[in-house]
Amino acid sequence: MEETFPDVSAMSDQELKGLIDELTDDERELSYRRRLLHGKIDILRAELVNRLKAKREAGDVLISGQDVQQLTDILLGKVPTPPNDSEG
Numbered sequence: 001m002e003e004t005f006p007d008v009s010a011m012s013d014q015e016l017k018g019l020i021d022e023l024t025d026d027e028r029e030l031s032y033r034r035r036l037l038h039g040k041i042d043i044l045r046a047e048l049v050n051r052l053k054a055k056r057e058a059g060d061v062l063i064s065g066q067d068v069q070q071l072t073d074i075l076l077g078k079v080p081t082p083p084n085d086s087e088g
Contacts, residue, residue: 006019041075044071044074044075048067048071
């Protein structure tokens, strides 16, 4: 949930410094998360390239629309979840 920006004119110098530190920490955490996500995307792309090379060497079709859609779904986080066995 997005917070509204505080009224900085009503804040003390110490409160402003604290807010700057807090937001700097948030930005650092988001930046770290972004780097992790980029790493995962690079791994997925490398895996796809390896699979395509193996298909080519085996004389198979290199890539299908289903392959592209599956990778797109994975990267968008649309991985199907297994059915819940506790329902019934």
